[in-house]
Amino acid sequence: MITTTIFPSRYVQGFRATERLGEALKRYGQRAFLICDPFALDELVPRFREALEREVTGHFERFGGESSEGEIGRLADAARAQEAEVIVGIGGGKTLDTAKAVAHALERPVAIVPTIASTDAPCSALAVIYSPEGAFERYLFLPKNPELVLVDTDIIVRAPVRFLVAGMGDALSTYFEADACRQRYAPNMTGDPGSVTAYALAELCYHTLLEYGLAAKTACERQAVTPAFERVVEANTLLSGLGFESGGLAACHAIHNGLTVLHETHGAWHGEKVTIGVLAQLFLSDKSWATIDEVYRFCASVGLPTTLEDIGLKGVDDAALRQVAERACAEGETIYHEPRPVTPEAVVDALKAADAEGRRRRQQA
Known part of the structure; x- marks a missing residue:
């Protein structure tokens, strides 16, 4: 019998772990394309942006709200234009799934930064695709798990x-x-x-x-x-x-x-x-x-x-x-x-x- 076990390549967790995000990302490239939900972009990114940009060049993009084919395509085009070497998702589940799908489309490594601890999806080789109206369409099974999952417990503890x-x-x-x-x-x-x-x-x-x-x-x-x-x-x-x-x-x-x-x-x-x-x-x-x-x-x-x-x-x-x-x-x-x-x-x-x-x-x- 053959058994198979799969894992994310690197899992980092701890208080204010996002201060080490840039250091972690430079393992995968110098140009990072960061897909952020609105709350993360406006409230969380300012906490660690300076530390990140001491290590890598970061382009921050606001997530449109649905992990849809159209949004994935838009963000993939934007990441391609930025010559991104690593894709990062910061936010809730749909933001993270979109980042995984964009990275897959561009054949780039992906880093996942969840802002809540409500599911086990951040580590998985799976993304859920929805219609623009939010209806489930399909699962996207990915060939590999995220290269990096980074969990900042100072962020997680502030969620409801x-x-x-x-x-x-x-x-x-x-x-x-x-x-x-x-x-x-x-x-x-x-x-x-x-x-x-x-x-x-x-x-x-x-x-x-x-x-x-x-x-x-x-x-x-x-x-x-x-x-x-x-x-x-x-x-x-x-x-x-x-x-x-x-x-x-x-x-x-x-x-x-x-x-x-x-x-x-x-x-x-x-x-x-x-x-x-x-x-x-x-x-x-x-x-x-x-x-x-x-x-x-x-x-x-x-x-x-x-x-x-x-x-x-x-x-x-x-x-x-x-x-x-x-x-x-x-x-x-x-x-x-x-x-x-x-x-x-x-x-x-x-x-x-x-x-x-x-x-x-x-x-x-």
């Missing part, structure tokens, strides 16, 4: 706490999905099974959240960069990124995808819907009561959803849950990486069981 907590929800799925893939010898994002290294990192991600999640949230509420906060940012970004991409996906993200078909869930963030996928997966895969109790206690402690009402589905009926389950069980979905047989009926029942347990605990609190 909900971003960090949602990131914990996304990261919470990492171990359970990787473990399902391990048991079934299911493929990861490369198409091969993962390595023992990937599975071990996925497990470390889970235990980091359990041990430091609440302390990290408390620190973030006071905009305090503590060791616990640093650990959870790393879990949300690096460990979860390595775990999902090299360990594999299973039911949790498939159920998330199913939940998106219901308009009522659109106010919930990615990691919040993934959390419901985790809770349903606990029942779908017949996890022990000790594990179920551990996960529910963690979610309640940090403020992740534990009922369908928490993601906008108060009073949802079986017909709507059937729509979720049918989408989660679509052909080619990662739910079939689960080691147990899966059907739409089983997914509906798992969602109902997960919701009932969440409501039971809330009533007893």
